[in-house]
Amino acid sequence: MKLTRRALGIALAAATATTIAAPAISQSATQGLSSESVIETIKQDGVIRIGLSLFVPWSMRDKNGDLIGFELDVGRQLAEDMGVEVEFVPTSWDGIIPALVAGNFDAIISGMSITAQRNLTVNFTNPYAYSGLAILANKSMTEGMSLEDYNSADVTFAARRGATPAVVIAKHFPDATLLLFDEDGAATQEVLNGNAHASMAAQPTPNREAGRNPETLHVPFANLYDPRGEAFAIRKGDPDALNFFNNWIAQQWRSGWLEERHNYWFNTEEWAGEVAQ
Amino acid sequence: MRSFIRKLRWPDYLILVLLITFFGYIWYSIGGTLNYKWRWELIPGYIVGWHSGREEYFANLLLQGLTATIRISIYAGILALILGIILGVARCSPNLTVRMLARTYLEFLRNIPPVVVVFIFFFFLSQQLIDALNLARWSRGIARQDDILLWQIFFGDMRRFPSLISGVIVLALFESAFVGEIVRAGIQSIPRGQREAARSIGMSHFQELRYVVLPQALKKVVPPMANQFITLIKDSSIISLISVQELTFKTVELVASSRMIFEAWITTAAFYFIVCFGLSRVFARLEREKKTDI
Numbered sequence: 001m002k003l004t005r006r007a008l009g010i011a012l013a014a015a016t017a018t019t020i021a022a023p024a025i026s027q028s029a030t031q032g033l034s035s036e037s038v039i040e041t042i043k044q045d046g047v048i049r050i051g052l053s054l055f056v057p058w059s060m061r062d063k064n065g066d067l068i069g070f071e072l073d074v075g076r077q078l079a080e081d082m083g084v085e086v087e088f089v090p091t092s093w094d095g096i097i098p099a100l101v102a103g104n105f106d107a108i109i110s111g112m113s114i115t116a117q118r119n120l121t122v123n124f125t126n127p128y129a130y131s132g133l134a135i136l137a138n139k140s141m142t143e144g145m146s147l148e149d150y151n152s153a154d155v156t157f158a159a160r161r162g163a164t165p166a167v168v169i170a171k172h173f174p175d176a177t178l179l180l181f182d183e184d185g186a187a188t189q190e191v192l193n194g195n196a197h198a199s200m201a202a203q204p205t206p207n208r209e210a211g212r213n214p215e216t217l218h219v220p221f222a223n224l225y226d227p228r229g230e231a232f233a234i235r236k237g238d239p240d241a242l243n244f245f246n247n248w249i250a251q252q253w254r255s256g257w258l259e260e261r262h263n264y265w266f267n268t269e270e271w272a273g274e275v276a277q
Numbered sequence: 278m279r280s281f282i283r284k285l286r287w288p289d290y291l292i293l294v295l296l297i298t299f300f301g302y303i304w305y306s307i308g309g310t311l312n313y314k315w316r317w318e319l320i321p322g323y324i325v326g327w328h329s330g331r332e333e334y335f336a337n338l339l340l341q342g343l344t345a346t347i348r349i350s351i352y353a354g355i356l357a358l359i360l361g362i363i364l365g366v367a368r369c370s371p372n373l374t375v376r377m378l379a380r381t382y383l384e385f386l387r388n389i390p391p392v393v394v395v396f397i398f399f400f401f402l403s404q405q406l407i408d409a410l411n412l413a414r415w416s417r418g419i420a421r422q423d424d425i426l427l428w429q430i431f432f433g434d435m436r437r438f439p440s441l442i443s444g445v446i447v448l449a450l451f452e453s454a455f456v457g458e459i460v461r462a463g464i465q466s467i468p469r470g471q472r473e474a475a476r477s478i479g480m481s482h483f484q485e486l487r488y489v490v491l492p493q494a495l496k497k498v499v500p501p502m503a504n505q506f507i508t509l510i511k512d513s514s515i516i517s518l519i520s521v522q523e524l525t526f527k528t529v530e531l532v533a534s535s536r537m538i539f540e541a542w543i544t545t546a547a548f549y550f551i552v553c554f555g556l557s558r559v560f561a562r563l564e565r566e567k568k569t570d571i
Contacts, residue, residue: 045414053533060534064328065337087417087436090530091520099520102404104440276319276535 037240038106047085049105050075053093057204057265058111062274070265071109074128077257078109078248097121100233107245108233123238124231125245128252129262132224133165136206137198138191139218147221150198151175158187158196165200168225192216200225204266211269320540323531339541342527343548345433349444349523350510356449357456357509358502362495364453365460366486379457386454391515394451399519402450403443413439437522444513444521452509459501463494499567503560507553514549524548 042048052059052071059069067088079086089105100108100122113131114124135150142150149155151173159166161180169178179196181187188209190196200206203224210217232249234241252258264270326337336344367379386394407413416438419428425435432438467490475485517526528545532538 045417047417054530055533061338061530062534063322063326064330065323065326065335065341089440089520090522090526092518092526092529095518095520098400102400103408104404104520276316276322276537 037238038234039240039244042082042084042106045084047087048075048079048082048107049087049089051089051091051096051100051105051108052110053091053096055111056275057271059088060275063276068271068274070129070261071111073261073265074258075109077252081248097233101235103235106234107241111230112233113228113230118233121236122233123236123242124233125242126249127229127231128249128258129230130224130227131203131230132227133168133200134203134206134219134224135198135200135221136188136191136209136217137220138194138196139216141194141197142218142220145220153177155198156196158190158199160187164226165202169200172225207267208269315540316537317540319535319537320544323535323541324544338527338531339524339544339548341433342522342524342545343552345441345522345527346510346513346524347552348431348433349441349448349516349521350506350513352445353448353452353513354506354509356445357452360449360453361456362460362491364457365464366491368457368461369464371482383454383457386451391451391512392518395447395515395518398447398450399443403446406446407439407443412442434522440519440521443519444516444523447519448509448513448516452505452512455505455508456502459498459505460494462501463498464490466497467493500560500564503556507556507560510553510556511549 050071052067052075054060057069059067059071062068067090072088075086075088087105089099091099091104093110096108096110096112097118099105108122109128111129111131112118112124114127118124153175155173155176156179157169157173157176158179158181159169166178166180169176179187179190181190187196187199188201191199192213201209206219210219232245234245249258320339323337324339325334327333328335364379364383367375368383370376370379389397416435419425419438420435428435432441471489471493472485475489480488513523514525517523517529520526524545528541531541535541
């Protein structure tokens with residue numbers, strides 16, 4: 001009895017020792033791996049894994065339950081140019097950066113704008129898209145007006161209380177009258193009804209509203225306010241991947257492909273039939 | 278049904294009328310303030326849809342999510358049962374160290390919110406396990422093969438296999454604590470005399486558990502265990518936070534894509550209700566039949 005108990009004790013100790021040692025071995029292996037670039041892993045596995053969170057029109061599910069959107073075009077083209085398969089990993093937005101850091105996927109391509117806070121945790125490539133606020137105006141009321149004409153006491157802006165557009169309007173058009181509402185829909189409705197000349201919202205919302213009501217609304221100026229760049233996010237400490245993605249993005253800018261795709265998803269409504277909207 | 282109506286007295290009718298007025302008023306005030314375009318007609322297409330490319334009917338987002346939830350619940354239920362029995366036995370062990378370890382594990386899980394437990398287990402345990410076993414590469418290898426129908430029936434999309442496994446592990450570990458408590462209660466409900474009788478005919482501790490205590494204990498704990506399984510199905514919605522592609526996660530995706538906030542969530546709630554309520558009826562019937570057997 002005593003002997004078996006001792007033997008059991010030794011066996012238990014051995015088992016504990018191996019379980020403690022095993023992660024140590026795998027940890028040194030992961031350290032070895034992380035010194036290599038994610039590009040190597042992608043080539044080796046023949047697949048690039050892209051994390052994304054759904055946000056219209058960046059990425060969304062169509063009526064067939066398949067993923068479509070600007071990100072999907074970018075991801076598929078990227079994989080094609082690398083000569084590998086692409087795997088999209090839908091992830092909830094709250095956990096997308098921890099999931100990238102934990103290695104669930106190789107890059108985040110999900111309309112993530114570059115902010116200083118995020119950049120402390122992950123690396124960003126050069127932007128592959130730019131977004132910002134745009135003016136949505138009533139067509140008949142603002143006929144032939146230049147940008148300077150909007151900054152007058154006769155012009156009324158509608159915006160949501162407390163949101164960025166209200167601040168931006170107050171800064172850029174200090175002389176204009178500003179009507180504040182509790183929600184974006186009401187602000188747009190005021191412009192539609194002709195109670196306000198214009199409103200301001202993050203693209204592509206103004207373009208889509210203008211597309212929905214082409215006879216009353218339009219987006220008069222292409223320039224964006226409070227612009228931000230969206231970029232791929234990758235794990236820190238990987239200069240090879242950063243170099244590769246930056247060069248790919250630069251090439252796609254130069255060839256005009258990014259702009260064309262962005263235009264298709266953000267400025268047209270051609271894809272609207274594919275999604276239940 | 279008729280006898281049920283005849284049993285009603287005037288206070289019952291009064292309560293009924295008050296309830297209907299109350300809910301009617303709420304419904305009316307929502308309709309007044311909520312400028313919402315209901316699009317119920319689109320929901321059936323997201324359960325079973327007509328694929329415009331393949332020209333055939335297919336299980337769309339919501340049904341995919343439901344099958345994933347059922348799959349995960351079954352696997353996690355089995356795993357939780359195994360872990361729970363070990364934990365329950367350990368809780369009644371004569372060895373103090375084993376008892377303390379089991380107790381620590383249990384108290385740790387019982388006194389931390391499920392969401393926190395899910396994140397801890399995911400990043401520190403199941404993620405490490407999947408990396409160590411290289412499951413991602415293995416499952417991708419299978420996904421690339423041609424004839425994988427059997428794999429798909431059991432595990433769904435093989436490319437999402439690691440996330441399914443981490444969901445199952447996380448859920449099973451979380452529920453095992455409660456299953457363990459149920460098993461412990463079952464073991465302790467077996468009269469002391471039974472154990473002493475087993476010992477007196479020369480059975481070892483293991484034999485005593487295997488042949489005398491556990492068969493009786495497990496039979497006794499079937500009703501609370503069934504209840505725990507239903508809880509597990511509902512708790513499975515938490516693992517959508519770690520992006521396991523189950524019903525809740527798919528609903529979030531549907532809402533993000535189509536903005537059918539209320540329709541999608543009400544449908545999902547109905548799915549959970551049908552599954553859980555259906556199961557509780559089945560379990561109740563099984564229990565009744567078992568009683569008539571004895």
